[in-house]
Amino acid sequence: MTAGAKWWTNAIFYQIYPRSFADSDGDGVGDLGGVVAHLDHLSSLGVDAIWLNPVTVSPMADHGYDVADPRDVDPLFGGLDALDRLVQEAHARSIRVTLDLVPNHTSSQHSWFQSALAAGPGSAERERYIFRDGRGPAGEQPPNNWVSVFGGPAWTRVPDGQWYLHLFDAEQPDLNWDNPEVFEDLEKTLRFWLDRGVDGFRIDVAHGMSKPPGLPDMTNPDIEMLRSQDDDPRFNHEGVHEIHRGIRSVLDDYPHAVSIGEIWVFDNEDFAKYLRPDELHMGFNFRLVRAEFDAVSIHGAIENALAAASIEDASPTWTLSNHDVDREVTRYGGGHRGLARARAMAMVMLALPGAVFVYNGEELGLPNVDLPDEVLQDPMWERSGHTERGRDACRVPMPWSGSAPPFGFSSNPQTWLPIPPQWDTLTVARQKADPDSTLSFFRSILHLRRNAFHFTENDVEWLSLGPELLAFFSGGVLCVLNTGTSERALPAGTVIASSAPIDGSSLPPDSAAWVVTA
Numbered sequence: 469m470t471a472g473a474k475w476w477t478n479a480i481f482y483q484i485y486p487r488s489f490a491d492s493d494g495d496g497v498g499d500l501g502g503v504v505a506h507l508d509h510l511s512s513l514g515v516d517a518i519w520l521n522p523v524t525v526s527p528m529a530d531h532g533y534d535v536a537d538p539r540d541v542d543p544l545f546g547g548l549d550a551l552d553r554l555v556q557e558a559h560a561r562s563i564r565v566t567l568d569l570v571p572n573h574t575s576s577q578h579s580w581f582q583s584a585l586a587a588g589p590g591s592a593e594r595e596r597y598i599f600r601d602g603r604g605p606a607g608e609q610p611p612n613n614w615v616s617v618f619g620g621p622a623w624t625r626v627p628d629g630q631w632y633l634h635l636f637d638a639e640q641p642d643l644n645w646d647n648p649e650v651f652e653d654l655e656k657t658l659r660f661w662l663d664r665g666v667d668g669f670r671i672d673v674a675h676g677m678s679k680p681p682g683l684p685d686m687t688n689p690d691i692e693m694l695r696s697q698d699d700d701p702r703f704n705h706e707g708v709h710e711i712h713r714g715i716r717s718v719l720d721d722y723p724h725a726v727s728i729g730e731i732w733v734f735d736n737e738d739f740a741k742y743l744r745p746d747e748l749h750m751g752f753n754f755r756l757v758r759a760e761f762d763a764v765s766i767h768g769a770i771e772n773a774l775a776a777a778s779i780e781d782a783s784p785t786w787t788l789s790n791h792d793v794d795r796e797v798t799r800y801g802g803g804h805r806g807l808a809r810a811r812a813m814a815m816v817m818l819a820l821p822g823a824v825f826v827y828n829g830e831e832l833g834l835p836n837v838d839l840p841d842e843v844l845q846d847p848m849w850e851r852s853g854h855t856e857r858g859r860d861a862c863r864v865p866m867p868w869s870g871s872a873p874p875f876g877f878s879s880n881p882q883t884w885l886p887i888p889p890q891w892d893t894l895t896v897a898r899q900k901a902d903p904d905s906t907l908s909f910f911r912s913i914l915h916l917r918r919n920a921f922h923f924t925e926n927d928v929e930w931l932s933l934g935p936e937l938l939a940f941f942s943g944g945v946l947c948v949l950n951t952g953t954s955e956r957a958l959p960a961g962t963v964i965a966s967s968a969p970i971d972g973s974s975l976p977p978d979s980a981a982w983v984v985t986a
């Protein structure tokens with residue numbers, strides 16, 4: 469680390485989806501006690517920080533992203549005491565804890581929304597959300613044509629005839645960020661957690677919150693679910709930056725704390741605006757998630773992500789998967805080939821300067837799971853009229869040990885999503901004992917990222933080794949990826965790691981190597 473660099477500059481974050489990590493109380497749903505029980509797993513990976521998906525009080529319509537009380541922990545996850553204990557135990561192992569903050573919307577069960585429903589049109593209570601009269605002679609049409617990210621209209625009508633906006637599920641009404649009370653309450657939430665020793669926040673839908681005056685129609689309401697466009701009026705409105713400045717002014721009172729925005733904005737200049745010195749510390753850049761397994765596509769994603777962060781001299785960020793996208797093993801084709809490519813891409817990601825985010829199960833090489841209709845829980849499934857299966861497939865609980873489900877995840881055989889029996893070969897216990905496993909591979913490359921790379925700048929030096937080869941020097945190490953179909957020669961040097969067995973002089977298809985050339 470350079471002098472004055474913040475702890476997150478080249479940090480390894482490990483994302484925990486709490487429902488799916490480990491269950492300590494036998495209800496079949498993961499909880500914070502489960503996280504504490506498995507902190508050794510995180511220590512052995514050598515992660516610097518945890519990002520916990522929401523654990524605040526919630527009816528769980530969107531598994532915690534519908535927050536009913538932002539300043540308390542849901543009993544399902546063990547309550548506030550369990551979080552305090554996690555923070556303490558993680559800190560004792562030098563692991564930081566960052567929470568998910570959900571400022572765009574609340575749960576419809578939040579006391580504010582319940583009072584807004586009771587108080588009626590024109591009331592101060594309704595001004596905390598986005599209520600409007602409908603269009604058409606009797607107001608029977610929604611106020612505009614916006615669609616929900618999860619499918620269907622973004623408006624729901626209440627019994628007195630008004631409509632309220634929800635960019636996500638109907639149980640997630642959007643807050644009215646033009647109302648100063650909304651920021652005042654968020655400030656309380658930020659200080660509440662930071663005063664308890666939390667190390668920062670991943671900010672949900674950080675490109676949302678602010679809405680354009682008059683709520684103009686979308687030009688493309690037929691947009692795919694979970695997608696938005698840079699000129700989409702639902703997101704990335706200029707007013708969002710004032711909100712981030714407000715958040716930053718609070719975080720600056722806690723210099724140890726980091727903010728990382730979930731920013732689904734692809735124009736580099738627009739993306740960088742979120743990273744100005746008085747806004748977010750870092751922003752998730754999703755180009756690598758969207759890249760094909762193809763040297764040109766990956767090169768473009770890395771170049772753009774580096775360029776976007778460098779506009780404001782921010783740390784770049786890298787992620788291959790999270791709880792909203794298909795697992796990379798599946799995205800890259802599934803089976804042996806998907807796994808080989810996922811391992812190779814992990815080496816590309818871990819060779820890059822900046823913060824990296826590993827999603828729980830990625831270190832085991834977990835694929836998506838084909839789940840039967842009757843177990844699906846993502847609100848997208850219902851809202852899409854059963855045409856989109858949603859994100860459950862990448863949220864299946866972690867297999868820890870044993871030879872049959874629930875694989876030590878829970879004492880309860882009824883886990884919130886079923887774990888496939890085929891995962892007996894993928895458990896942590898089994899992989900730990902096998903030096904050639906994906907887990908052993910991850911441990912070794914994570915360790916090497918910390919010890920063999922010396923990142924001094926947020927840039928890489930590209931090498932041209934031929935088509936279908938991606939090659940770059942970074943932190944003093946050469947990373948080479950072969951996205952072609954034939955074995956290719958490696959430059960001379962010492963191979964310090966490879967994603968597949970290699971003889972030292974050539975690189976098989978679908979694999980990567982780190983080479984020290986000096």
Ligand code: TEU
Binds near residue numbers: 636
């Ligand atoms: O995700 C936001 C989300 O759904 C994006 O994938 C979406 O495509 C984008 O906003 C469009 O620009 C976050 C959480 O990660 C997700 O799990 C939640 O369901 C969602 O917010 C609602 O809180």
